[in-house]
Amino acid sequence: MFRVMIRGTFDGLGDTGRAAVLAAGGIAFTEAGTFTHDQSVSAFTFRCQVPAGPDDGEDEAARGAVAALDAHGHPYRILHVAVTDMRHVKIRRKGRQASG
Secondary structure, eight states: OEEEEEEEEESSOOHHHHHHHHHTBOSSOBSSOEEEEOTTSOEEEEEEEEOOOTTOOHHHHHHHHHHHHHHTTOOEEEEEEEEEEGGGOOOOOTTOOOOO
């Protein structure tokens, strides 16, 4: 599983698009993606979760996230893309001491 964050700006977002972005707001990583945005709804962060195949890398994850962003149908400009491969993230549990 990959988690992808895309920072960007909207390019000519109309009233209908603005309402759709507000409805798709949130901070969760979902396959459809969620938006956080500035007060004027001109800059955004898009959070998306992309399934990972055994041979998939960051490039495939980024393409999947951009496809999810495109599915929302809003004109945009990408400023930055950050990909986290969750297969490599180690989780430390509270209350458990490291052995060593």
